[in-house]
Amino acid sequence: MKTKKLWWALVLGVAVSLSPALSAQVQTAAPPVVPGARPVTVEHIKVHGQSLEGNLEGDAVDREVIVFLPPSYAKDKHRRYPVLYALHGYSIGAEQWTQEIHVPQTIEGAFAEGANEMIVVLPDSKTVHNGSMYSSSVTTGDFERFISHDLVAYIDAHYRTIPDRMSRGLVGHSMGGYGAARIGMKHPDVFGSLYIMSPCCLSARPAGPANPDLEKTLEAVKTPADSDKLPFFVRAQLATAAAWSPDPKNPPLYLDLPTKNGVAQPDVLAKWAANAPLAFVDQYIGNLKQYRAIAMDVGDQDGTRVDEGALHDVLDKYGIPNSFEIYPGTHTSAVADRFQNHVMKFFSQNLCFKEGCR
Numbered sequence: 001m002k003t004k005k006l007w008w009a010l011v012l013g014v015a016v017s018l019s020p021a022l023s024a025q026v027q028t029a030a031p032p033v034v035p036g037a038r039p040v041t042v043e044h045i046k047v048h049g050q051s052l053e054g055n056l057e058g059d060a061v062d063r064e065v066i067v068f069l070p071p072s073y074a075k076d077k078h079r080r081y082p083v084l085y086a087l088h089g090y091s092i093g094a095e096q097w098t099q100e101i102h103v104p105q106t107i108e109g110a111f112a113e114g115a116n117e118m119i120v121v122l123p124d125s126k127t128v129h130n131g132s133m134y135s136s137s138v139t140t141g142d143f144e145r146f147i148s149h150d151l152v153a154y155i156d157a158h159y160r161t162i163p164d165r166m167s168r169g170l171v172g173h174s175m176g177g178y179g180a181a182r183i184g185m186k187h188p189d190v191f192g193s194l195y196i197m198s199p200c201c202l203s204a205r206p207a208g209p210a211n212p213d214l215e216k217t218l219e220a221v222k223t224p225a226d227s228d229k230l231p232f233f234v235r236a237q238l239a240t241a242a243a244w245s246p247d248p249k250n251p252p253l254y255l256d257l258p259t260k261n262g263v264a265q266p267d268v269l270a271k272w273a274a275n276a277p278l279a280f281v282d283q284y285i286g287n288l289k290q291y292r293a294i295a296m297d298v299g300d301q302d303g304t305r306v307d308e309g310a311l312h313d314v315l316d317k318y319g320i321p322n323s324f325e326i327y328p329g330t331h332t333s334a335v336a337d338r339f340q341n342h343v344m345k346f347f348s349q350n351l352c353f354k355e356g357c358r
Helices: 002-012 014-021 094-100 107-113 143-158 175-186 212-219 223-230 232-244 266-274 275-289 305-317 335-352
Strands: 039-047 062-069 083-087 117-121 166-174 191-196 291-300 323-327
Touching: 002 143, 002 305, 039 143, 062 143, 062 175, 062 223, 083 143, 083 175, 094 117, 107 323, 107 335, 143 175, 143 305, 175 191, 175 275, 191 335, 212 232, 223 275, 232 266, 266 275, 305 323, 305 335
Parallel strands: 083 117, 083 166, 166 191, 191 291, 291 323
Antiparallel strands: 039 062, 062 117
């Protein structure tokens, strides 16, 4: 079992010690309630993802989205607001993400402590295999474009937003941190400030030792119901393959795995490596320089800190201003406190709160 966990941890770019935290991401501590905090309005909506149409594994095209409107939104009918898009991690959806970061409490607390009011949007990107990786794939659909185009267009059309990149922020944690890094590097035309929290999967990983039992387990998966029964790391393998090595000619799962008959598949491993931000960041330096602000954080007991530190070093090497903080905590223990007292504050300071910002 230890060998299996090690293999999957390498695949996902997450240390073995994180496996308990990752499989129970909603177990987080809430910061104290701020006295006098005013309530936000919570709306549960569905957004059609044109970019997700025709995906081969049958993931929902109409996606659940949770929108948090600031206290003044209902009364100040002519006021427009910046928008923060917050991406959840692997194995949870938008509803569980609200529990992990304890919203709306943390949003209300941030406003009560002086953060400028903004709209906060939590999209659901959970798939058949528990996570989209916020990537572009014929198997899962183009979740990268869904976030950066379909969702943003819908929110701008249906809410009083400031429809400008300088008034849009992007943040994510774990798989969502990977999504924030990936989407952020490619879409500076959409977002103006970026916050990356404990991102998984930043670097390319080897296939690890052969594991025939694991291969048999994966080969036995023929339906979503079969996938539901798999252990955390086994299912994560399928999610990663669906996102990064899709294969429209390989039903019923329409994906290729990095090993076959105990032998590493170089072409699949190359595809996975091509989706590692530390491998492609050098191609997007010009894009990253367009951001008004970039921040990253990670717990000192979080195995993702090594790769995140490497990303920070790359940005420093190219002279891209960014902040990088290692705080006391595990992968998930402080994420709600960080969201209220650091993430919201960061975007309050760096988003544009009036029209026409440049």
